[in-house]
Amino acid sequence: MAALGGAAAAVWAQGSQTGPVAVPDLLQNTAVKAAIAGAKASEAQTIEDQIRFCEIPAPSFKEEMRGAELKRVFQELGLENVRVDKAGNVLGDYPGAAPRPRFVIAAHLDTVFPEGTNVKVKRDGHVLRGPGIGDDCRGLAVLVGVVREMKKAHVQTPGSITFVANVGEEGLGDLRGVKELFNTTLKDQIDRFVSIDGTGVHVTNVAVGSHRYRVTFKGPGGHSFGAFGMVNPMGAMGRAIAKIQEMQVPKQPKTTFNVGRVGGGTSVNSIPFEGWMEVDMRSSDPAALAAVDANFQKAVDQAVAEENQRWGRGTITVVKELVGDRPAGSTPENSAIVRTGLAAATALGFNANLGEGSTDSNLPMSLKIPAVTIGAGGRGSNAHALDESFDTTDAWMGTQYALLLTVALAR
Ligand SMILES: [Zn+2]
DSSP states (O other): OBOOOGGGGGGGOTTOOSSOOOHHHHTTSHHHHHHHHHHHHTHHHHHHHHHHHHTSOOBTTOOHHHHHHHHHHHHHTTOEEEEEOTTOOEEEEEOOSSSOSEEEEEEEOOBSOOTTOOOOOEEETTEEESTTTTTTHHHHHHHHHHHHHHHHTTBOOSSEEEEEEESOOSGGGTTHHHHHIIIIITTTOOSEEEEEOSSBSEEEEEEOEEEEEEEEEEOOOEETTTTTTBOOHHHHHHHHHHHHHTOOOOTTTTEEEEEEEEEEOSOTTEEOSEEEEEEEEEESSHHHHHHHHHHHHHHHHHHHHHHHHHHOBSOOEEEEEEEEEEOOEEOOTTSHHHHHHHHHHHHHTOOOEEEEEOSTTHHHHHTTOOEEEEOOBSEEESTTSTTOEEEOTTTHHHHHHHHHHHHHHOO
16 A cells, blocks of 8 residues: 655646646556556456446436446445436545545446447457447446556545546437536536546547537418418528528637438428428537527528518417537646646557547536546447447556546546
Protein backbone atom coordinates (compact mmCIF):
# COMPACT_ATOMS: atom_id res chain seq x y z
CA MET A 1 0.00 0.00 0.00
CA ALA A 2 1.27 3.45 -0.79
CA ALA A 3 -0.56 6.73 -0.69
CA LEU A 4 -0.17 9.29 -3.44
CA GLY A 5 0.16 12.98 -2.87
CA GLY A 6 2.98 15.43 -2.43
CA ALA A 7 3.95 17.41 -5.49
CA ALA A 8 1.43 15.59 -7.64
CA ALA A 9 -1.45 16.85 -5.53
CA ALA A 10 -0.55 20.41 -6.48
CA VAL A 11 -1.72 19.76 -10.03
CA TRP A 12 -5.32 20.04 -9.01
CA ALA A 13 -5.16 23.03 -6.71
CA GLN A 14 -8.72 24.32 -6.35
CA GLY A 15 -10.27 24.51 -9.79
CA SER A 16 -6.88 24.92 -11.41
CA GLN A 17 -7.00 24.41 -15.16
CA THR A 18 -3.27 24.62 -15.75
CA GLY A 19 -0.16 23.65 -13.86
CA PRO A 20 2.37 20.86 -13.85
CA VAL A 21 1.28 17.39 -14.84
CA ALA A 22 3.15 14.81 -12.81
CA VAL A 23 2.01 11.57 -14.39
CA PRO A 24 5.49 9.99 -14.70
CA ASP A 25 5.91 10.28 -10.90
CA LEU A 26 2.89 8.06 -10.45
CA LEU A 27 4.64 5.21 -12.23
CA GLN A 28 7.22 5.20 -9.42
CA ASN A 29 4.49 4.37 -6.94
CA THR A 30 4.68 0.66 -6.01
CA ALA A 31 0.93 0.08 -5.91
CA VAL A 32 0.32 1.91 -9.18
CA LYS A 33 3.12 -0.03 -10.84
CA ALA A 34 1.58 -3.30 -9.68
CA ALA A 35 -1.85 -2.28 -10.94
CA ILE A 36 -0.46 -1.24 -14.34
CA ALA A 37 1.30 -4.60 -14.64
CA GLY A 38 -1.90 -6.35 -13.56
CA ALA A 39 -3.89 -4.57 -16.27
CA LYS A 40 -1.73 -6.25 -18.89
CA ALA A 41 -1.46 -9.62 -17.14
CA SER A 42 -5.21 -9.99 -16.71
CA GLU A 43 -6.20 -9.01 -20.26
CA ALA A 44 -7.74 -12.47 -20.81
CA GLN A 45 -10.14 -11.75 -17.93
CA THR A 46 -10.97 -8.32 -19.39
CA ILE A 47 -11.80 -9.91 -22.76
CA GLU A 48 -13.94 -12.55 -21.05
CA ASP A 49 -15.87 -9.76 -19.29
CA GLN A 50 -16.22 -7.88 -22.57
CA ILE A 51 -17.84 -10.92 -24.24
CA ARG A 52 -20.09 -11.70 -21.26
CA PHE A 53 -21.40 -8.11 -20.99
CA CYS A 54 -21.97 -8.00 -24.73
CA GLU A 55 -24.10 -11.13 -24.79
CA ILE A 56 -26.63 -9.44 -22.49
CA PRO A 57 -28.93 -7.33 -24.73
CA ALA A 58 -29.03 -3.64 -23.80
CA PRO A 59 -30.90 -1.43 -26.29
CA SER A 60 -31.23 2.21 -25.13
CA PHE A 61 -34.09 2.34 -22.56
CA LYS A 62 -33.73 -1.43 -21.93
CA GLU A 63 -30.38 -1.55 -20.15
CA GLU A 64 -31.61 -3.20 -16.89
CA MET A 65 -30.25 -6.70 -17.48
CA ARG A 66 -26.78 -5.61 -18.46
CA GLY A 67 -26.88 -3.04 -15.65
CA ALA A 68 -27.70 -5.77 -13.12
CA GLU A 69 -24.60 -7.71 -14.21
CA LEU A 70 -22.40 -4.63 -13.79
CA LYS A 71 -23.92 -4.06 -10.37
CA ARG A 72 -23.09 -7.62 -9.38
CA VAL A 73 -19.49 -7.23 -10.60
CA PHE A 74 -19.06 -3.85 -8.83
CA GLN A 75 -20.19 -5.51 -5.59
CA GLU A 76 -18.06 -8.58 -6.11
CA LEU A 77 -14.96 -6.42 -6.64
CA GLY A 78 -15.64 -4.54 -3.41
CA LEU A 79 -16.72 -1.10 -4.55
CA GLU A 80 -18.64 0.71 -1.84
CA ASN A 81 -22.19 2.03 -1.87
CA VAL A 82 -23.05 0.19 -5.10
CA ARG A 83 -26.38 1.55 -6.27
CA VAL A 84 -28.69 2.12 -9.23
CA ASP A 85 -30.10 5.62 -9.71
CA LYS A 86 -33.50 6.59 -11.08
CA ALA A 87 -32.35 6.54 -14.71
CA GLY A 88 -30.73 3.10 -14.33
CA ASN A 89 -27.09 4.20 -14.01
CA VAL A 90 -25.04 1.78 -11.89
CA LEU A 91 -22.63 3.50 -9.48
CA GLY A 92 -19.93 2.25 -7.14
CA ASP A 93 -17.51 4.25 -4.99
CA TYR A 94 -13.78 3.84 -4.49
CA PRO A 95 -13.16 6.20 -1.58
CA GLY A 96 -9.92 8.13 -1.35
CA ALA A 97 -8.31 9.91 1.57
CA ALA A 98 -10.87 12.71 1.14
CA PRO A 99 -14.32 12.73 -0.47
CA ARG A 100 -13.25 15.55 -2.81
CA PRO A 101 -12.11 16.01 -5.41
CA ARG A 102 -14.38 13.36 -6.81
CA PHE A 103 -13.41 11.85 -10.14
CA VAL A 104 -16.11 10.00 -12.10
CA ILE A 105 -15.22 7.48 -14.79
CA ALA A 106 -18.00 5.94 -16.87
CA ALA A 107 -18.78 3.63 -19.77
CA HIS A 108 -22.19 3.31 -21.35
CA LEU A 109 -24.38 0.23 -21.08
CA ASP A 110 -26.64 0.82 -24.05
CA THR A 111 -26.34 -0.18 -27.69
CA VAL A 112 -28.06 0.99 -30.88
CA PHE A 113 -29.34 -2.54 -31.56
CA PRO A 114 -33.07 -3.19 -31.07
CA GLU A 115 -34.55 -5.94 -28.94
CA GLY A 116 -34.30 -9.35 -30.59
CA THR A 117 -30.90 -8.70 -32.20
CA ASN A 118 -28.63 -11.75 -32.01
CA VAL A 119 -25.91 -10.59 -29.62
CA LYS A 120 -23.89 -13.81 -29.53
CA VAL A 121 -20.18 -12.96 -29.81
CA LYS A 122 -18.06 -14.98 -32.24
CA ARG A 123 -14.35 -15.46 -31.68
CA ASP A 124 -12.24 -15.56 -34.79
CA GLY A 125 -8.60 -15.84 -33.69
CA HIS A 126 -7.77 -12.50 -32.06
CA VAL A 127 -10.88 -10.84 -33.51
CA LEU A 128 -14.21 -10.72 -31.68
CA ARG A 129 -17.40 -10.20 -33.67
CA GLY A 130 -20.73 -9.08 -32.30
CA PRO A 131 -23.04 -6.04 -32.15
CA GLY A 132 -21.70 -3.62 -29.53
CA ILE A 133 -18.45 -5.54 -28.95
CA GLY A 134 -16.36 -2.37 -29.22
CA ASP A 135 -18.97 0.32 -28.54
CA ASP A 136 -19.20 0.06 -25.66
CA CYS A 137 -18.72 -3.45 -24.25
CA ARG A 138 -14.98 -2.81 -24.46
CA GLY A 139 -15.45 0.36 -22.39
CA LEU A 140 -17.43 -1.55 -19.75
CA ALA A 141 -14.79 -4.30 -19.58
CA VAL A 142 -11.99 -1.73 -19.20
CA LEU A 143 -13.97 0.08 -16.49
CA VAL A 144 -14.25 -3.19 -14.57
CA GLY A 145 -10.58 -4.01 -15.29
CA VAL A 146 -9.52 -0.72 -13.71
CA VAL A 147 -11.53 -1.46 -10.55
CA ARG A 148 -10.19 -4.99 -10.34
CA GLU A 149 -6.52 -4.06 -10.70
CA MET A 150 -6.72 -1.02 -8.40
CA LYS A 151 -8.35 -3.16 -5.72
CA LYS A 152 -5.89 -6.01 -6.15
CA ALA A 153 -2.89 -3.68 -5.85
CA HIS A 154 -4.50 -1.64 -3.03
CA VAL A 155 -3.98 1.64 -4.86
CA GLN A 156 -4.83 4.58 -2.63
CA THR A 157 -5.78 7.99 -3.94
CA PRO A 158 -6.07 11.40 -2.26
CA GLY A 159 -9.42 12.10 -3.95
CA SER A 160 -12.35 9.73 -4.44
CA ILE A 161 -13.50 7.84 -7.50
CA THR A 162 -16.98 6.85 -8.56
CA PHE A 163 -17.24 4.20 -11.26
CA VAL A 164 -20.39 4.38 -13.37
CA ALA A 165 -21.99 2.12 -15.97
CA ASN A 166 -24.45 4.56 -17.45
CA VAL A 167 -27.59 4.29 -19.58
CA GLY A 168 -28.79 6.26 -22.57
CA GLU A 169 -25.73 7.36 -24.54
CA GLU A 170 -26.84 6.23 -27.98
CA GLY A 171 -29.32 7.85 -30.38
CA LEU A 172 -32.63 8.73 -28.82
CA GLY A 173 -31.18 7.76 -25.43
CA ASP A 174 -30.10 11.41 -25.81
CA LEU A 175 -27.54 11.29 -22.97
CA ARG A 176 -30.29 10.63 -20.44
CA GLY A 177 -27.85 8.69 -18.24
CA VAL A 178 -25.30 11.47 -17.79
CA LYS A 179 -28.08 14.07 -17.64
CA GLU A 180 -29.47 12.25 -14.58
CA LEU A 181 -25.97 11.79 -13.16
CA PHE A 182 -24.92 15.44 -13.41
CA ASN A 183 -28.30 17.07 -12.78
CA THR A 184 -29.59 14.87 -9.96
CA THR A 185 -27.70 11.78 -8.74
CA LEU A 186 -24.31 13.48 -8.22
CA LYS A 187 -25.34 17.10 -8.77
CA ASP A 188 -22.47 19.47 -7.85
CA GLN A 189 -20.39 16.52 -6.66
CA ILE A 190 -18.37 15.75 -9.78
CA ASP A 191 -15.05 17.56 -10.13
CA ARG A 192 -13.84 15.85 -13.30
CA PHE A 193 -15.17 13.23 -15.66
CA VAL A 194 -13.89 10.67 -18.14
CA SER A 195 -16.04 8.53 -20.41
CA ILE A 196 -14.50 5.37 -21.87
CA ASP A 197 -16.18 5.01 -25.22
CA GLY A 198 -15.05 3.28 -28.37
CA THR A 199 -11.69 1.76 -29.17
CA GLY A 200 -8.07 2.73 -29.79
CA VAL A 201 -6.20 5.25 -27.65
CA HIS A 202 -7.50 8.79 -28.09
CA VAL A 203 -8.61 11.83 -26.11
CA THR A 204 -11.81 13.49 -27.28
CA ASN A 205 -11.88 17.05 -25.93
CA VAL A 206 -14.31 18.70 -28.36
CA ALA A 207 -18.00 17.87 -28.08
CA VAL A 208 -20.05 18.13 -31.25
CA GLY A 209 -23.51 19.12 -30.06
CA SER A 210 -26.72 18.36 -31.90
CA HIS A 211 -30.33 19.43 -31.99
CA ARG A 212 -32.84 17.07 -33.56
CA TYR A 213 -36.41 17.97 -34.35
CA ARG A 214 -39.51 16.23 -35.53
CA VAL A 215 -41.63 18.89 -37.25
CA THR A 216 -45.31 18.16 -37.87
CA PHE A 217 -47.42 20.34 -40.20
CA LYS A 218 -51.20 20.00 -39.92
CA GLY A 219 -54.14 21.26 -41.96
CA PRO A 220 -57.82 20.42 -42.56
CA GLY A 221 -57.11 18.07 -45.50
CA GLY A 222 -59.65 17.28 -48.21
CA HIS A 223 -60.32 15.96 -51.71
CA SER A 224 -57.61 16.87 -54.19
CA PHE A 225 -60.25 18.01 -56.73
CA GLY A 226 -63.25 18.92 -54.60
CA ALA A 227 -61.33 20.84 -51.94
CA PHE A 228 -58.77 22.41 -54.25
CA GLY A 229 -57.69 25.79 -52.91
CA MET A 230 -57.19 24.42 -49.41
CA VAL A 231 -53.83 24.95 -47.64
CA ASN A 232 -51.55 21.92 -47.87
CA PRO A 233 -49.23 20.76 -45.05
CA MET A 234 -46.91 19.21 -47.64
CA GLY A 235 -46.78 22.56 -49.40
CA ALA A 236 -45.69 24.25 -46.18
CA MET A 237 -43.14 21.52 -45.56
CA GLY A 238 -41.76 21.81 -49.10
CA ARG A 239 -41.33 25.55 -48.65
CA ALA A 240 -39.62 24.95 -45.30
CA ILE A 241 -37.19 22.42 -46.78
CA ALA A 242 -36.32 24.79 -49.63
CA LYS A 243 -35.52 27.54 -47.10
CA ILE A 244 -33.52 25.19 -44.86
CA GLN A 245 -31.40 24.10 -47.83
CA GLU A 246 -30.47 27.75 -48.42
CA MET A 247 -29.27 28.36 -44.84
CA GLN A 248 -25.67 29.57 -44.49
CA VAL A 249 -23.48 28.00 -41.81
CA PRO A 250 -19.86 28.55 -40.76
CA LYS A 251 -17.22 26.18 -42.15
CA GLN A 252 -15.19 26.59 -38.93
CA PRO A 253 -16.26 25.37 -36.47
CA LYS A 254 -17.98 22.88 -38.76
CA THR A 255 -21.72 23.44 -38.45
CA THR A 256 -24.22 21.28 -40.32
CA PHE A 257 -27.93 20.66 -40.95
CA ASN A 258 -29.86 17.85 -42.59
CA VAL A 259 -33.48 17.04 -43.37
CA GLY A 260 -33.23 13.29 -42.93
CA ARG A 261 -36.74 11.88 -43.12
CA VAL A 262 -40.13 13.04 -44.36
CA GLY A 263 -43.52 11.42 -44.26
CA GLY A 264 -47.28 11.90 -44.12
CA GLY A 265 -50.20 12.08 -46.49
CA THR A 266 -53.23 9.92 -47.10
CA SER A 267 -53.45 9.16 -50.83
CA VAL A 268 -52.48 10.68 -54.15
CA ASN A 269 -55.92 12.25 -54.52
CA SER A 270 -56.18 13.73 -51.03
CA ILE A 271 -54.90 17.05 -49.79
CA PRO A 272 -52.99 15.72 -46.78
CA PHE A 273 -54.00 16.66 -43.26
CA GLU A 274 -50.47 16.02 -42.05
CA GLY A 275 -46.84 15.99 -43.12
CA TRP A 276 -43.74 15.56 -40.98
CA MET A 277 -39.98 15.78 -41.28
CA GLU A 278 -36.97 15.03 -39.09
CA VAL A 279 -34.10 17.50 -39.01
CA ASP A 280 -30.62 17.19 -37.46
CA MET A 281 -28.24 20.11 -36.79
CA ARG A 282 -24.71 19.90 -35.38
CA SER A 283 -21.80 22.04 -34.26
CA SER A 284 -19.05 22.00 -31.65
CA ASP A 285 -19.72 25.69 -30.98
CA PRO A 286 -22.77 26.34 -28.78
CA ALA A 287 -23.35 29.78 -30.36
CA ALA A 288 -23.20 28.38 -33.91
CA LEU A 289 -25.57 25.58 -32.94
CA ALA A 290 -27.99 28.11 -31.44
CA ALA A 291 -27.77 30.25 -34.59
CA VAL A 292 -28.49 27.42 -37.04
CA ASP A 293 -31.37 26.33 -34.80
CA ALA A 294 -32.83 29.88 -34.80
CA ASN A 295 -32.59 30.05 -38.61
CA PHE A 296 -34.29 26.67 -38.92
CA GLN A 297 -37.15 27.84 -36.66
CA LYS A 298 -37.56 30.99 -38.74
CA ALA A 299 -37.54 29.00 -41.99
CA VAL A 300 -40.34 26.76 -40.76
CA ASP A 301 -42.47 29.64 -39.43
CA GLN A 302 -42.05 31.67 -42.63
CA ALA A 303 -42.91 28.65 -44.74
CA VAL A 304 -46.16 28.14 -42.82
CA ALA A 305 -47.07 31.84 -43.15
CA GLU A 306 -46.40 31.75 -46.91
CA GLU A 307 -48.48 28.62 -47.44
CA ASN A 308 -51.38 30.11 -45.47
CA GLN A 309 -51.13 33.35 -47.43
CA ARG A 310 -50.92 31.60 -50.80
CA TRP A 311 -54.25 29.76 -50.41
CA GLY A 312 -56.23 31.62 -47.79
CA ARG A 313 -58.54 28.65 -47.20
CA GLY A 314 -57.90 26.66 -44.02
CA THR A 315 -54.88 27.16 -41.79
CA ILE A 316 -51.65 25.19 -41.43
CA THR A 317 -50.32 24.77 -37.91
CA VAL A 318 -46.92 23.45 -37.01
CA VAL A 319 -45.34 21.72 -34.00
CA LYS A 320 -41.54 21.53 -33.69
CA GLU A 321 -40.68 18.82 -31.22
CA LEU A 322 -37.11 18.67 -29.94
CA VAL A 323 -36.34 14.93 -29.98
CA GLY A 324 -32.58 15.17 -29.46
CA ASP A 325 -30.50 17.68 -27.56
CA ARG A 326 -26.82 17.05 -27.09
CA PRO A 327 -25.09 20.18 -25.88
CA ALA A 328 -21.93 21.36 -27.62
CA GLY A 329 -18.76 22.27 -25.75
CA SER A 330 -15.07 21.64 -25.40
CA THR A 331 -12.36 21.17 -22.83
CA PRO A 332 -9.40 23.43 -23.70
CA GLU A 333 -6.22 21.79 -24.95
CA ASN A 334 -4.21 23.51 -22.21
CA SER A 335 -6.54 22.34 -19.42
CA ALA A 336 -5.11 20.03 -16.77
CA ILE A 337 -7.40 17.14 -17.71
CA VAL A 338 -6.45 17.18 -21.41
CA ARG A 339 -2.75 17.55 -20.65
CA THR A 340 -2.98 14.75 -18.11
CA GLY A 341 -4.74 12.62 -20.73
CA LEU A 342 -1.90 13.13 -23.20
CA ALA A 343 0.80 12.77 -20.53
CA ALA A 344 -0.63 9.46 -19.28
CA ALA A 345 -0.40 7.99 -22.79
CA THR A 346 3.16 9.26 -23.23
CA ALA A 347 4.18 7.88 -19.84
CA LEU A 348 3.00 4.43 -20.92
CA GLY A 349 4.83 4.67 -24.21
CA PHE A 350 1.92 5.21 -26.58
CA ASN A 351 0.55 8.11 -28.46
CA ALA A 352 -2.92 9.59 -27.99
CA ASN A 353 -4.43 12.09 -30.42
CA LEU A 354 -6.95 14.79 -29.61
CA GLY A 355 -10.25 14.64 -31.42
CA GLU A 356 -13.89 15.62 -31.51
CA GLY A 357 -16.98 13.53 -31.10
CA SER A 358 -20.45 13.25 -29.68
CA THR A 359 -20.28 11.32 -26.42
CA ASP A 360 -21.37 11.36 -22.80
CA SER A 361 -18.71 14.05 -22.18
CA ASN A 362 -20.81 16.55 -24.15
CA LEU A 363 -22.89 17.18 -21.08
CA PRO A 364 -20.14 17.96 -18.52
CA MET A 365 -18.27 19.98 -21.17
CA SER A 366 -21.36 22.13 -21.64
CA LEU A 367 -21.44 22.59 -17.83
CA LYS A 368 -17.72 23.57 -17.89
CA ILE A 369 -16.79 20.56 -15.77
CA PRO A 370 -13.39 19.20 -16.91
CA ALA A 371 -14.19 16.16 -19.07
CA VAL A 372 -12.78 14.04 -21.88
CA THR A 373 -13.68 10.79 -23.60
CA ILE A 374 -11.00 8.18 -24.13
CA GLY A 375 -10.77 5.01 -26.20
CA ALA A 376 -10.62 1.58 -24.58
CA GLY A 377 -7.73 0.13 -26.58
CA GLY A 378 -7.70 -2.50 -29.32
CA ARG A 379 -9.03 -1.79 -32.79
CA GLY A 380 -12.71 -1.55 -33.51
CA SER A 381 -14.51 -1.52 -36.83
CA ASN A 382 -18.09 -1.12 -38.05
CA ALA A 383 -19.45 0.36 -34.81
CA HIS A 384 -23.28 0.58 -34.89
CA ALA A 385 -23.41 -2.19 -37.53
CA LEU A 386 -24.41 -5.83 -37.00
CA ASP A 387 -20.97 -6.98 -38.18
CA GLU A 388 -19.11 -4.86 -35.62
CA SER A 389 -15.75 -6.35 -34.70
CA PHE A 390 -12.95 -5.81 -32.20
CA ASP A 391 -9.31 -6.75 -32.72
CA THR A 392 -7.87 -7.67 -29.32
CA THR A 393 -4.22 -7.23 -30.35
CA ASP A 394 -2.46 -5.27 -27.58
CA ALA A 395 -5.85 -4.20 -26.24
CA TRP A 396 -4.42 -4.22 -22.69
CA MET A 397 -2.98 -0.79 -23.52
CA GLY A 398 -6.51 0.57 -23.17
CA THR A 399 -6.88 -0.85 -19.67
CA GLN A 400 -3.47 0.44 -18.59
CA TYR A 401 -4.27 3.84 -20.00
CA ALA A 402 -7.66 4.13 -18.28
CA LEU A 403 -6.10 2.96 -15.03
CA LEU A 404 -3.21 5.44 -15.03
CA LEU A 405 -5.53 8.27 -16.01
CA THR A 406 -7.92 7.32 -13.20
CA VAL A 407 -5.15 7.41 -10.62
CA ALA A 408 -3.84 10.71 -12.05
CA LEU A 409 -7.26 12.38 -11.93
CA ALA A 410 -8.29 11.18 -8.46
CA ARG A 411 -6.32 13.90 -6.72
ZN1 LIG B 1 -20.43 4.53 -27.60
